[in-house]
Amino acid sequence: MDVDVVGRVLSTLPEDDDHPYRTGPWRPQATEWRADDLEVIGEIPADLDGVYLRNTENPVHPALERYHPFDGDGMVHVVGFRDGKAFYRNRFVRTDGFLAEAEAGRPLWAGIAERPAKSPREDGWGARGRMKDASSTDVVVHAGVALTSFYQCGDLYRLDPLTLETLGKADWGGAFPYACGVSAHTKVDPRTGELLFFNYGTDEPYMHYGVVGADDRLSHYVDIPLPGPRLPHDMAFTENYAILNDCPLFWEPELMARGLYAARFHPELPTRLGVIPRRGTSSQVRWFEADPTYVLHWVNAYEEGDEIVLDGFFQGDPEPKDTGDGGHYRRMFRFLALDRMQTRLHRWRLNLVTGRCREERLSDSITEFGVVNNAYGGLGYRYAYAATGVEGWFLFDGLVRHDLVTGGEERYRLPDGVYGSEPAMAPRVGSASEEDGYLVTLTTDMSEDRSECLIFDAARVADGPLARIRLPERISSGTHATWAAGDGIPGWREADSPVRALRL
Numbered sequence: 388m389d390v391d392v393v394g395r396v397l398s399t400l401p402e403d404d405d406h407p408y409r410t411g412p413w414r415p416q417a418t419e420w421r422a423d424d425l426e427v428i429g430e431i432p433a434d435l436d437g438v439y440l441r442n443t444e445n446p447v448h449p450a451l452e453r454y455h456p457f458d459g460d461g462m463v464h465v466v467g468f469r470d471g472k473a474f475y476r477n478r479f480v481r482t483d484g485f486l487a488e489a490e491a492g493r494p495l496w497a498g499i500a501e502r503p504a505k506s507p508r509e510d511g512w513g514a515r516g517r518m519k520d521a522s523s524t525d526v527v528v529h530a531g532v533a534l535t536s537f538y539q540c541g542d543l544y545r546l547d548p549l550t551l552e553t554l555g556k557a558d559w560g561g562a563f564p565y566a567c568g569v570s571a572h573t574k575v576d577p578r579t580g581e582l583l584f585f586n587y588g589t590d591e592p593y594m595h596y597g598v599v600g601a602d603d604r605l606s607h608y609v610d611i612p613l614p615g616p617r618l619p620h621d622m623a624f625t626e627n628y629a630i631l632n633d634c635p636l637f638w639e640p641e642l643m644a645r646g647l648y649a650a651r652f653h654p655e656l657p658t659r660l661g662v663i664p665r666r667g668t669s670s671q672v673r674w675f676e677a678d679p680t681y682v683l684h685w686v687n688a689y690e691e692g693d694e695i696v697l698d699g700f701f702q703g704d705p706e707p708k709d710t711g712d713g714g715h716y717r718r719m720f721r722f723l724a725l726d727r728m729q730t731r732l733h734r735w736r737l738n739l740v741t742g743r744c745r746e747e748r749l750s751d752s753i754t755e756f757g758v759v760n761n762a763y764g765g766l767g768y769r770y771a772y773a774a775t776g777v778e779g780w781f782l783f784d785g786l787v788r789h790d791l792v793t794g795g796e797e798r799y800r801l802p803d804g805v806y807g808s809e810p811a812m813a814p815r816v817g818s819a820s821e822e823d824g825y826l827v828t829l830t831t832d833m834s835e836d837r838s839e840c841l842i843f844d845a846a847r848v849a850d851g852p853l854a855r856i857r858l859p860e861r862i863s864s865g866t867h868a869t870w871a872a873g874d875g876i877p878g879w880r881e882a883d884s885p886v887r888a889l890r891l
């Protein structure tokens with residue numbers, strides 16, 4: 388292994404930190420690495436060609452009072468594969484907030500679990516306002532550039548998908564919706580090259596929907612009026628429609644009036660699913676009512692006859708009660724535990740003729756963070772790959788492949804003390820079918836104090852990894868990930884190898 392340290396940030400976190408989302412498997416890193424020709428146990432398939440990118444909440448400074456893991460600074464990890472070899476890089480996302488705090492040497496914005504009024508800085512980002520633009524939630528690749536996003540709307544940061552150098556903010560020809568930003572999850576349609584997005588906020592109309600073309604220019608942006616401020620996290624799309632949502636879990640209006648932002652579930656209200664033509668107007672949104680729940684992540688959607696089929700994770704208990712079990716932190720962060728929220732794969736069928744919604748549970752298993760072969764995004768599909776959670780905590784202990792035709796599940800359980808991250812499905816070069824490819828994830832191994840990148844045959848997840856690739860340092864547990872094929876990355880083919888490309 389050929390390893391260099393390329394950067395090191397000055398962390399001001401306490402030596403005796405006891406916060407469970409800043410220690411153990413969530414211990415943040417301060418070092419940025421460049422590692423080539425990584426040690427491999429097993430064999431990297433020669434037809435795995437591209438990059439796995441994963442974002443991470445990786446705090447550099449303590450919170451003002453109460454740290455929430457979604458507050459952490461964005462750090463992206465990339466593992467690239469070509470010709471049976473792998474390279475690795477990790478870099479902080481150099482957001483405006485990150486740079487300002489680096490200069491100050493201390494936190495300047497209140498986090499999610501703190502009052503905005505506590506922020507030393509009066510400016511900031513987020514639907515709520517006065518937050519740091521952590522850019523630590525999702526990462527996608529659009530128009531050959533990696534984009535990182537913030538949990539609660541903000542700028543999208545552009546990163547070189549190979550070097551992870553921060554290239555600035557998405558601007559879309561000067562048309563970026565700066566006032567509202569962009570929500571955590573955008574969708575890239577591989578067939579059109581479009582990026583679909585939405586945002587939300589505390590001012591009317593409370594939501595917007597937009598489309599960015601393959602040319603990286605904003606081509607569509609419309610108001611989506613809602614009854615009040617909402618907290619949608621994700622969206623879905625089909626060939627002809629985008630699907631937005633208004634779930635009955637939102638900031639309590641009376642508390643908001645006092646500067647407090649606490650989300651409450653309203654089981655007396657329906658979940659509303661908004662279907663809009665991909666280039667539709669505000670008046671063309673059709674709302675469908677469904678059973679009350681909160682959906683953090685959708686898996687996929689497609690059109691079938693008169694219906695739109697929408698799959699995602701239904702939460703049986705979007706606002707789990709404090710049962711008094713466990714310590715302070717476990718109780719405080721019960722909203723992050725999949726078992727407490729009872730997240731199950733679910734299907735909504737939205738009939739465009741009758742205006743009715745039919746629902747069905749697709750699995751009894753508690754899973755979340757589902758992904759598909761992105762070539763099937765918006766199209767009929769069969770397989771969803773998801774993570775299983777550690778009881779009581781925001782940690783993943785295994786992978787599941789859901790077969791949505793048979794209802795079958797194939798599982799791989801990580802060894803004790805080893806935690807995974809959201810997988811990505813990487814179609815093999817020349818892939819001939821939906822499951823013809825690999826599943827890639829990163830691990831945090833507390834037993835061996837190291838991290839690895841695991842590669843599975845996507846059709847045989849239960850067989851365990853085909854290859855395990857050693858990273859130079861144990862990385863923090865993290866959030867969302869994506870796969871980008873090498874032929875979608877500018878410059879990928881010009882170099883003899885990723886190693887040489889990165890040493891220019």
Ligand SMILES: [Fe+2]
Pocket residue numbers: 524571572620683684867
């Ligand atoms: Fe998310």
